[in-house]
Amino acid sequence: MNPLLSVENLRISFPSRRGPVEVVRGVSFHLGRERLGIVGESGSGKSQTGRAILGLTPPSGRATADRLEFDGIDLRKASTAQWRQLRGARMSMVMQDPKYSLNPVMTIGKQLMEAVRIHGGKADARAKSLAMLEAVQIRDPERVMHAYPHELSGGMGQRAMIAMMLVTEPDLLIADEPTSALDVTVQIEVLRILDRLVSERGMGLIFISHDLELVSTFCDRVLVMYAGRVVEEIDAARLSEAEHPYTRGLLGCLPKIVGDQRPLPVLARDARWLE
Amino acid sequence: MTSPDTTLEKQGLRNWLLSEQPASRRQARFGQVYRTWLAFRGNRLGMLGLGIVLALVLVALFAGVIAPYDPLTGGDLRTERLLPPSWEHLMGTDDLARDIFSRIVYGSRVTLLVVALVAAIATPVGLLVGTTAGYFGGWVDTVLMRVTDIFLAFPRLILALAFVAALGPGIENAIIAIAITSWPPYARLARAETLTIRNAEHIDAIRLQGASPVRIIWGHVMPLCLSSVIIRVTLDMAGIILTAAGLGFLGLGAQPPQPEWGAMIAAGRRFLIDYWWVATMPGIAIFVVSLGFNFLGDGLRDVLDPKAQQQ
Amino acid sequence: MALIEIENLEVVFGGGGRIVHALRGVSLSVEEGESFGLVGESGSGKSTVLRATCGLAPVTAGRILIDGIPVTTPRDPSFYRRVQMVFQDPYASLHPRHTIDRVLSEPLAIHGFDRREARVERALIDVGLGTGFRFRYPHQLSGGQRQRVAIARALILEPKVILLDEPTSALDASIQAEVLNLLDRLRAEHGLTYVLVSHDLAVVAHMCERLMVMQGGQVVEQLSREALQAHATTKDYTRNLLTASEGFTRAPAPQSRP
Numbered sequence: 007m008n009p010l011l012s013v014e015n016l017r018i019s020f021p022s023r024r025g026p027v028e029v030v031r032g033v034s035f036h037l038g039r040e041r042l043g044i045v046g047e048s049g050s051g052k053s054q055t056g057r058a059i060l061g062l063t064p065p066s067g068r069a070t071a072d073r074l075e076f077d078g079i080d081l082r083k084a085s086t087a088q089w090r091q092l093r094g095a096r097m098s099m100v101m102q103d104p105k106y107s108l109n110p111v112m113t114i115g116k117q118l119m120e121a122v123r124i125h126g127g128k129a130d131a132r133a134k135s136l137a138m139l140e141a142v143q144i145r146d147p148e149r150v151m152h153a154y155p156h157e158l159s160g161g162m163g164q165r166a167m168i169a170m171m172l173v174t175e176p177d178l179l180i181a182d183e184p185t186s187a188l189d190v191t192v193q194i195e196v197l198r199i200l201d202r203l204v205s206e207r208g209m210g211l212i213f214i215s216h217d218l219e220l221v222s223t224f225c226d227r228v229l230v231m232y233a234g235r236v237v238e239e240i241d242a243a244r245l246s247e248a249e250h251p252y253t254r255g256l257l258g259c260l261p262k263i264v265g266d267q268r269p270l271p272v273l274a275r276d277a278r279w280l281e
Numbered sequence: 282m283t284s285p286d287t288t289l290e291k292q293g294l295r296n297w298l299l300s301e302q303p304a305s306r307r308q309a310r311f312g313q314v315y316r317t318w319l320a321f322r323g324n325r326l327g328m329l330g331l332g333i334v335l336a337l338v339l340v341a342l343f344a345g346v347i348a349p350y351d352p353l354t355g356g357d358l359r360t361e362r363l364l365p366p367s368w369e370h371l372m373g374t375d376d377l378a379r380d381i382f383s384r385i386v387y388g389s390r391v392t393l394l395v396v397a398l399v400a401a402i403a404t405p406v407g408l409l410v411g412t413t414a415g416y417f418g419g420w421v422d423t424v425l426m427r428v429t430d431i432f433l434a435f436p437r438l439i440l441a442l443a444f445v446a447a448l449g450p451g452i453e454n455a456i457i458a459i460a461i462t463s464w465p466p467y468a469r470l471a472r473a474e475t476l477t478i479r480n481a482e483h484i485d486a487i488r489l490q491g492a493s494p495v496r497i498i499w500g501h502v503m504p505l506c507l508s509s510v511i512i513r514v515t516l517d518m519a520g521i522i523l524t525a526a527g528l529g530f531l532g533l534g535a536q537p538p539q540p541e542w543g544a545m546i547a548a549g550r551r552f553l554i555d556y557w558w559v560a561t562m563p564g565i566a567i568f569v570v571s572l573g574f575n576f577l578g579d580g581l582r583d584v585l586d587p588k589a590q591q592q
Numbered sequence: 593m594a595l596i597e598i599e600n601l602e603v604v605f606g607g608g609g610r611i612v613h614a615l616r617g618v619s620l621s622v623e624e625g626e627s628f629g630l631v632g633e634s635g636s637g638k639s640t641v642l643r644a645t646c647g648l649a650p651v652t653a654g655r656i657l658i659d660g661i662p663v664t665t666p667r668d669p670s671f672y673r674r675v676q677m678v679f680q681d682p683y684a685s686l687h688p689r690h691t692i693d694r695v696l697s698e699p700l701a702i703h704g705f706d707r708r709e710a711r712v713e714r715a716l717i718d719v720g721l722g723t724g725f726r727f728r729y730p731h732q733l734s735g736g737q738r739q740r741v742a743i744a745r746a747l748i749l750e751p752k753v754i755l756l757d758e759p760t761s762a763l764d765a766s767i768q769a770e771v772l773n774l775l776d777r778l779r780a781e782h783g784l785t786y787v788l789v790s791h792d793l794a795v796v797a798h799m800c801e802r803l804m805v806m807q808g809g810q811v812v813e814q815l816s817r818e819a820l821q822a823h824a825t826t827k828d829y830t831r832n833l834l835t836a837s838e839g840f841t842r843a844p845a846p847q848s849r850p
Contacts, residue, residue: 047764189633190836197840216764223839259769261798264821269773273766301732302724309691309727482685485648490699491672504689
């Protein structure tokens with residue numbers, strides 16, 4: 007079976023005073039209709055990887071790849087018009103903070119219906135929007151339809167945002183730290199929504215996060231990134247058998263509720279990991 | 282050609298300035314200034330503006346050397362009145378047979394004086410009022426900002442007119458009048474900045490060190506407001522020069538025979554059709570200097586404004 | 593006698609139309625040398641407890657005692673020499689235009705300490721940075737290094753109590769471990785008392801002997817570390833927090849919000 011998304015040798019560089027700096031250095035992976043986690047610390051290039059797939063690399067940056075294919079479409083050669091058809095309709099992105107991704111002077115309902123209309127469904131935009139809000143477990147969708155983004159709590163806002171990204175029923179969703187700004191209990195609820203969408207609609211999900219434990223419990227497969235490279239690719243269930251010292255170090259340095267290891271093991275970075 | 286020795290020395294100085302690990306307070310401060318300069322240097326229009334402003338300062342300083350004629354006493358009124366630009370009189374002569382180029386050169390002193398004094402009076406007043414109002418809030422804020430509003434409500438030129446009418450015409454009174462009407466926008470700007478800064482964690486932190494409000498405003502809030510106020514002042518300079526010129530034009534600023542650009546235009550307007558250079562030359566001077574300050578202000582904004590830097 | 597005693601603390605923000613009741617009758621006591629944790633989700637009021645203690649939030653009702661003496665409003669200088677705070681965001685808690693040297697010297701100048709040079713260098717070595725960092729600006733430092741500077745700033749007045757407001761939540765996991773280890777070591781070396789606020793149960797369980805769970809400005813319960821580790825809680829809310837902090841579970845879990 008053809009994978010939904012193929013990425014081969016993705017490289018992203020940004021200019022700096024001392025010449026171009028590569029923040030992503032040859033990342034390759036394939037994604038089926040599954041939950042793929044990308045884990046790394048700040049500066050590992052995980053977010054830039056996600057953005058590049060959607061063609062959202064900042065204008066100053068340069069992204070190249072040997073292969074970047076979404077459902078048989080070569081994304082490297084996609085025209086502006088093609089991107090417009092793809093983004094939103096077939097592939098979407100959920101960002102960390104809903105505040106910056108929702109239009110503050112438009113009601114949620116208006117924004118949702120607009121998204122539906124742009125991508126075809128004109129007649130039943132309202133019904134579709136309401137159904138989507140219900141699907142993301144918003145208890146009072148009618149009220150939320152008329153609410154402005156600032157009137158919603160963080161968890162509600164994030165759910166509204168997910169609803170917006172999913173109302174067009176994309177085949178691929180890239181979620182960049184979608185729950186980091188949320189409380190743990192809300193976080194789990196939001197993940198549950200994403201989980202259902204993958205299993206029920208057969209969507210492909212790339213879940214980008216710094217939280218190794220969360221990713222390992224939520225995703226099927228995990229890519230561990232360090233300094234712009236994938237240092238390890240492993241089934242989430244077998245994370246405890248990880249071989250790369252970085253992955254092991256990341257797992258080890260987290261404080262645990264049970265167990266009293268003190269001092270906490272510290273991650274010793276190795277220059278060889280950069281090679 | 283620079284000898285290898287001096288290049289090496291230059292390299293050493295550069296490294297010393299750009300060191301990531303400064304060894305003294307002085308090195309840290311100079312390094313910071315040098316970095317800002319490096320960033321500013323990349324901005325061509327900003328550099329052009331800086332060049333114009335520096336040229337203004339130099340011309341004002343060395344007016345005596347640069348100007349070929351006396352700016353106040355003219356030549357032979359029978360033969361040298363209203364001569365067109367020539368090698369002898371680069372910008373021609375005016376109706377009193379005075380060399381216009383010399384008058385413009387000396388006029389730069391008046392312009393520079395206006396600019397410097399207004400900046401020196403309005404900037405600190407605006408900063409102090411704005412940061413104090415913003416930091417304390419409550420009734421202090423209300424009182425200070427209402428006062429600011431009152432000053433803001435005066436039309437600048439009219440207030441200057443009234444002021445000059447009351448105290449008598451003259452460049453000093455014109456400067457005071459302009460300064461009094463130009464600080465309120467800086468106060469508002471500083472207050473707005475302070476309102477966001479005062480809730481920052483680093484202000485909470487210094488408060489928890491037991492610092493007094495004076496120390497916090499002076500050492501912590503003001504340095505952060507300073508850059509945006511400086512940018513604003515620089516951008517306003519063009520307007521201030523124009524106001525001064527306007528007062529001069531109306532006969533309320535510098536008094537004849539003092540060479541002031543605005544007054545020179547006013548004097549030249551009678552001959553505008555037949556002797557265009559009399560009014561045009563000071564006009565060009567005003568235009569160039571105003572433009573220079575605007576370019577400089579834009580360049581400074583690109584370097585200093587934290588909001589523009591986030592990209 | 594407890595070092596910190598908080599009795600029925602109420603904090604109300606705002607006036608006129610919009611009143612927010614941030615804390616409703618919170619009481620706690622912390623012994624000298626102890627590390628006490630405050631856990632809760634956003635809006636639980638956990639940070640407000642710290643801010644009210646050090647005078648950054650108004651005390652509407654109730655009492656705060658340090659060493660058995662009620663605190664005054666505004667706090668007097670001796671209070672700041674006994675109680676210091678480390679903030680959550682190391683990118684916001686250092687003045688962007690001040691060198692590390694100035695950040696650390698200023699409190700010494702305010703309180704008239706002698707041997708300032710030596711104290712600044714000592715503090716930098718104490719937090720594992722070394723004196724090479726002394727004349728740098730915050731933008732030349734990483735997040736973890738900045739947080740070390742913030743800790744050095746809190747230590748430099750030689751306080752007895754340090755209030756830690758989510759000191760590691762803005763840091764990467766590997767840096768978090770280093771900072772937590774540093775805090776652990778400093779507590780032992782300087783005999784410090786910590787009050788640590790965090791949304792992360794694991795961090796609190798690691799750092800604190802006792803903790804208090806908060807929700808909506810009220811105390812849910814107080815627990816010892818052992819009780820938390822054994823899941824020995826009587827409250828549903830604490831149990832939900834515990835479950836949620838263990839990651840995602842695919843089996844349908846009970847609704848987490850009451």
